[in-house]
Amino acid sequence: MERYTKTAILIHWLTALLIIAAFTLGLVMTDIPGLTPTKLKYYSWHKWMGITVLALAVIRVLWRKANRPPAHPASMSALQAKAADGMHYFLYFLIFAVPITGYLYTTAAGVPVVYLGLFQIPSLFAADPALKEILKPVHYWLNMIMAAAVAAHVLAALKHHFIDRDSVLKRMLP
Known part of the structure; x- marks a missing residue:
């Protein structure tokens, strides 16, 4: 069996773990009323995860260009x-689009993104309330679409494992 x-x-x-954590945290933090220290901490963590996912996406694309994935099973x-x-291409698009729209939304809101409390990610433009109102639902709906796409991805992997009984899932397991 050829593996990744x-x-x-x-x-x-x-x-995958970071996306699930950031998505879950995004749902939790937006349900906290007001502007509390906990909510601000969760927003920071959410942004850190998003930036890390974006960095991993760049590394992942570069790695994939240099290392071909296994061929699909003959069956x-x-x-x-x-x-x-x-x-897979759609998931790659979302893995880039979700954190980028989150960063742009935060920038449009006039809130700095300070990665891991160590350094500030430069803002590309000044705060823009009109753009913020456009980017908020874009970021939200891209997240919802990603959740659906991830669910479909997981279900397809489980179908291959339990119904088709091929190596699709096994070749990505540690």
């Missing part, structure tokens, strides 16, 4: 292979 590289597996699972139809490739 250990580096690709590590980046995949680390990215997979051409249509399934195209659907799998399409879903």
Whole structure:
């Protein structure tokens, strides 16, 4: 069985965990009323996770260019292979788009992004309340679409493992 590289597996699972954590934290923090120290701390953590996901996405794309992923199983139809490739490209798009729109939304709100409390990510533009109102739902809906796409990705992997009984899931497991 051809497998993904250990580096690709590590980046995949680390990215997945960070996305789930950032998504969950995003839901929790936005439900906290008012502006509390806890809410501000959660927003900072959410931003740190988003920036880390974005950095991992860049590393992941570079790694994938240098290290081809395993071929689809011979038992997979051409249509399934195209659907799998399409879903992967869509997930890559979302892995970039969600943190970028979050960063742009934060910048438009006039709030600095200070990564891990160590350094400030430069703002590309000044606060813009009108742009903030556009970016808020864009960031939210991209997150909801990502949640649905991740669920579909997981269900497809489980289908391959339990129904098709092929190596699709096993080749990405640590």
